[in-house]
Amino acid sequence: MYATIRAMKNISTKTVLAIVITILSWSSSFVFIRFCLHDYSPGELALFRYLIVSATMLIFYVRLKKRTKPTFRQFLQLFFLGFFGIGLYMIALNYGEITVTASITSFIIGMNPIVSMLWAMLFFSEKIAAKRWLGVGVSVIGLLTIAIATFHHDSINWGIGYILFAVLCAGIYNVGQKPLLATFHPIEVAAFSA
Template sequence: MVAVAVTLVLWASAFVAIRHLAHDFSPGALSLGRLLVASLVLALVVAAGGRMPRPTLRQWGSIAAIGVLWFGVYNVALNAGEQRVDAGTAAMLIQVSPVLIALLAATFLSERFTVHLTIGLVLAFSGVAVIGLSSTDAGGTRDLLGVFLCLLSALVYSISLVLQKPLVAKLSALHVTWLACTIGTVVCLPWAGQLASQVRDAPLSSSLWLIYLGVFPTAIAFTTYAYALRHMTASKLGVTTYLVPPLTIVMGLVFLDEVPPGIAYVGGALALVGVAVARRNTARKDVEEPAAAPS
């Protein structure tokens, strides 16, 4: 399906764009710029779609939490992480999100804690450990902080999807995304001064990349993702997100002339096997969401 292909390519490109912009924008300023553009574009899409259902007070609480965690903390942490690790490594680390989602569902949503989930957890985090041991900074020193920041992004993303699940059963996924994205923009407003000064100092190409991040991997990719999810199950769509790390690695090589350390591929493969095992025979397929990171 074209919508799936567009979503995966755009999400993979986001990791490369973030890595490229790390030289010109701080993590907070980059988050604010991207979310500001995305909020405006999503507002136009929502307006074109007609009347939006009004969330209840409890739903507003969940939407606010998603805005703070997914669009606020997630973006800032991932941007900071990609200042320390390459785009391909970041994509592999974020891909452990399905395991975290299954773990959270088993803990807080009364899902069964299955043998597959246990084995998947062990394999996935063994892979993360291998990736962590392979990660180094520009000086060749082992850099675990970048790995930790990417895992923090994966964790808050997973929490957000668990919070989002009951919302999209009653509200449009697109509307929830727009509202949460707008809240995330407000959360990142403390970096407005940095964004203004860094946009002024950055080359025009970097400013265009920032606009690209907001329009394509965020606004457009979320829209195509919502469309794809209406035409196939979340479980089937989730399997396709395994393509995001290899796509990111190829794009990183082409556009940034960088690739993950050799042993990181072993860790990434181990983590993806763990994700695949954890997703088998879950008690409720509907808790599984695609876990690629648009950020």
């Protein structure tokens, strides 16, 4: 812990500001999505949001000093990542938030690291330590508690299913980047898949 505190003293103000903006943007996005769904359909909102993201990533991509041109196979991988991790993720998240509160949505989406870990274990044969399995168990119990609490009589809140699908898509996106990051700059991967 003290090493972390010492390391944080060396972080520039610009970096701290970027971290704070990132945290505030991410944490408020679920509330913003619920608010916007009053006026826009899930598909319209996803398109609008990712037009902004694509334009922003294009600016960062153009500013890169060294760019790598993807092969056709790599282009297909990037398209696949964007389709799942951006397209399907956002549409599923938006449909889920029609019936699920922003706070519950943020908890379920917060399971993304666990899903990414499981995908990495499946696709890359990564070993998972016993402590991490304990964390998975606690998270699954939390998710089941939320699912049971939102179960109303004889109806199922299908929004939770949409959000779980969004988490699976995000996990595919996160893990699918791994082989591409050996060749491409992270901004290139984000820009090409956006």
